[in-house]
Amino acid sequence: MRVSDNSEIRSLSLFREMADDSYDRLMRGAYVQNFPPRVDLIVEGEVSDFFHIVTEGSVELFATWNGRETTMAMVRPVGSFILAATIRNAPYLMSARTVEKSRIVLIPSSDVRAAFSTDLAFSQAIVSELATCYRNVIKSSKDLKLRNSVERLANYLLRQHCLQGGNYELRMEKRRLASYLGMTPENLSRSIKALQAYGVEVNGMAVTLTNVPDLEALAKPTPLIDTKSG
Amino acid sequence: MRVSDNSEIRSLSLFREMADDSYDRLMRGAYVQNFPPRVDLIVEGEVSDFFHIVTEGSVELFATWNGRETTMAMVRPVGSFILAATIRNAPYLMSARTVEKSRIVLIPSSDVRAAFSTDLAFSQAIVSELATCYRNVIKSSKDLKLRNSVERLANYLLRQHCLQGGNYELRMEKRRLASYLGMTPENLSRSIKALQAYGVEVNGMAVTLTNVPDLEALAKPTPLIDTKSG
């Protein structure tokens, strides 16, 4: 299948408004690749070769320093990553690895930069995308600096409840969730236990919230932190 | 003075490449205002009316939740803030207040959006600016999640040493610095004391680093966290 025929990609807000010829030119150099789980896709510090789009599976973005590692984000279909490094032609700030078997579209960074320097609609879509990403990172910074670990977990569970509805699945291993939320796996276990008093039931990957009002009273969610858009 | 005559602003990377007529049109609706210290310029949650540029003084960006408050950034001449909210026409995620007597240029948000939808050069400059901002926030997120408070302080001191050179000034109150670094004022005091063993001397606002190699050995700075660009 040619990448340019992939309507899933074409309908992404990033590409939706692009002129047909710019889009086709951009996708001419792109290719699709399948990866098994636990494969390193990019390593922080390397210079950006490709812009990545996840069409199947899931990818973990993480960062390391001084032997420590932390999960920064999970990217699921259809989502992209490392747009800013691509645009700036700068080194990646995060590493990426597949969590499950995944299907990734790779678009040469230079093609992305070429397209955005000629196509106004694409340039504007990138502005919009970057502004959204930026605001989302600001939100997680606020989450980290203003809340303790139980509060972060409570708000995370409510956000997922809102996105997935009713009884839902934790869509990542608890160890990864712990790292994403900025705590240890041990502490995540204890935090879950602490939230049982607020109607949180977690069995393996299955989550049930039996008392949303109480949980919200504790979590105090606000759109200025908890509504992730884009 | 007409704002459009202000070459300081014109020479910002954001406006440098703009066509003359777009720039003039954009600045026609702009105005300059002087504020005393401790004035609230914007409050988080409000919808973006103006894009702000600091030409004199300094502005603190901070965020609040549930009665807590944290300093997110300091903006100094010539720097801008709240570009993403302006672009997205979305509520501010942070509040801003003047720290000293400050001179601020205010550009109506709608004018910024109008300019960027017609001027490709401006649109590209915004892409570049947002990508930089985004990467800078990712860096501070990594700083927060991967380092403890002494390590964050040590790296902060080294970054400032690099920017300001030799013996330099802490350009903000210690209480604000503490909040920015994600710790209490008491703990900042203790962290400074702990770094005396690594050649850090702090007298009031004056900082002297007498043993940079040792401090670097402790701090382990990396461009992937500590080189803030833009």
Next chain:
DNA sequence: CGTATCGCTTGATTTGAATCAATCAACGGC
């Protein structure tokens, strides 16, 4: 089928950081 592995949980303990409390120094206003 047993057993090795891995992730999760639980309890005990330590540690880093916040809080509480008191003092001190600098500054501005009267």
Next chain:
DNA sequence: GCCGTTGATTGATTCAAATCAAGCGATACG
């Protein structure tokens, strides 16, 4: 010059979270 306020420091204490250690349960595998 003298308070009153504000920010910085220091010490004592508390608390949240990390670490250490052990056991559990599921899954993979020889």
